[in-house]
Amino acid sequence: MIIRLLKSDFLSLVNNQLAVFPGVGYNKAMRIGWDVSAIPYGTGVSRYTTNLVRALVRLYPQEDYVLFGGSFRQLPLLKSFASSLPSMPQIKYYPLPPKLSTLLFNKWHLSIEWFMGNLDIFHSWDWYTPKVTSGKLVTTIHDLSAIKFPNDTNPKIVRQHRMALEWIKKETAAVIAVSETTKKDIVSILSIEEKRIHVVYEALSEESKVKIVKSEVDNVKKKYSISKPYILAVLSFEPRKNIRRLISAWRKLQNDFDLVLVGKSGYETVESKEGIIVTGYVEGKTLAALYAGAICLAYPSLYEGFGLPILEAFYYEVPVVTSNVSSMPEVAGKAAVLIDPYEIDSIRQGIVRAIEKKDELVKLGKERLKLFSWEKAAEETMAIYEKVVSEK
Incomplete structure (x- = not known):
């Protein structure tokens, strides 16, 4: 089936090749390929x-966009996303399960042009890195947690990430880092020259902007048996999220507050008991209602590439306590209480201060949120495309 799909794209490849000859079907619009395979999985990379x-398609409709969707089970979601865009780009769907994608792009390092035709730009993420022969490769690196914390990460994930990063180091014309912290990690760990790395900040996703009324907050409290004002933590259950120290800090506050842990399961296991409520992964109105009802967001992570829950809390007017390390101060600025994530008492004191300074922090958070937008990210990303295309 895959061979048949590749053959069906052969004429497209030939036709696109004509664009390299002046005067023969030349189109000044850039042909921009994007790997959108991550969209169905509900992660930060998806958002x-x-x-x-x-934002790119809306702001720059004159460009020629081609989306690559490699997925075995999630093709309907990818098609739904493509049809929701302001102008319908071309999209190439292939029933590629993750293991096959790893073989094709990270191990065998096949050319993406076999699937998409010639391109001026192909924008990948830091999970699969195909070869780009006709244009320039641009890659977004979201974080290097698997490399920095290999003992806390599934060995298969570490191997996969290392393979992709090796190709990124060798072949990417430009690397987009989502924070200055991530940029520093890329330089120090991957030894990629600074001139190839561009910081483009993320923003609050449109999907996160859910309007909530009081009755919905009351319903979600009832659903999860939340009986007290509660401290919210939105995270994945892995050691770098610092859950154990957060729980220890909360123990000294548990007479007054519940602790609600929201997120996907991982290397660590926490059970609901004695004021600790574990909801598992939630999204949409449920997550929005949990934010809206929280007394504060506790985000004492040891390492992040960016830190989207900080922006989500700003949107829902929830005071934030977060770490003074990694990317968290970069995202939060002066709109959050910063703590030492390695000190339990610092976390506890930070939670208390955040609750006491709620009005001030909420006001600062609303202003801070305005600094991050997908329109700005799209403008900066397009400038990178134009720069690398103009370079020999």
Whole structure:
């Protein structure tokens, strides 16, 4: 089936090749390829891809966009995303399960042009890195957690990430880092020259902007048996999220507050008991209602590439306590209480201060949120495309 799909694209490849000859079907619009395979999975990368592609297509409709969707089970979601865009780009769907994509792009390093035809730009993420022969490769690196914390990460994920990063280091014309912190990690860990790395900040996803009324907050509290004012933590259950220290800090406050942990399961296991409520992964109105009802967001992570829950809390007017390390101060600025994530008492004191300074922090958070937008991210990303295309 895959061979048949590749053959069906052969004429497209030949036709696109004509664009390299002056005067023969030349189109001044850039032909921009995007790997949108991550969109169905509900991760930060999913939200980044969804919102940045949407903003690019809306702001720069004159460009020729071609979306690559490699997925075995999630093709309907990819098709739904493509049809939701302001102007319908071309999209190439291939039933590629993750293991096959790893073989094709990270191990065998096949050319993406086999699937999409010639391109001026192909924008990949830091999970699959195909070869780009006709144009320039631009890659977004979201974080290097698998490389920095290999003992806390599934070994298969570490191997996969290392393979992709090796190709990124060798072949990418431009690397987009989602924070200055990530840029510094890329330089120090991957030894990629600074001149190839561009910082483009993420923003609050459109999907996160859900309007909530009081009755919906009351319903979600009832659903999860939340009986006290609660501290919210939105995270994945892995050691770098610092859950154990957060729980220890909360223990000294548990007479007054519940602790609600929201996120996907991972290397660590926490059970609901004695004021700790574990909801699992939630999204949409449920997540929005949990934010809206929280007394504060506790985000004492040891390492992040960006830190989207900080912006989400700003939107829902919830005071934030977060770490004074990694990317968190960069995102939060002066709109959050910063703590030492390695000190339990610092976390506890930070939670208390955030609750006490709610009005001040909420006001600062609303102003801080205005600094991050997908329109700005799209403008900066397009400038990178234009720069690398103009370079020999």
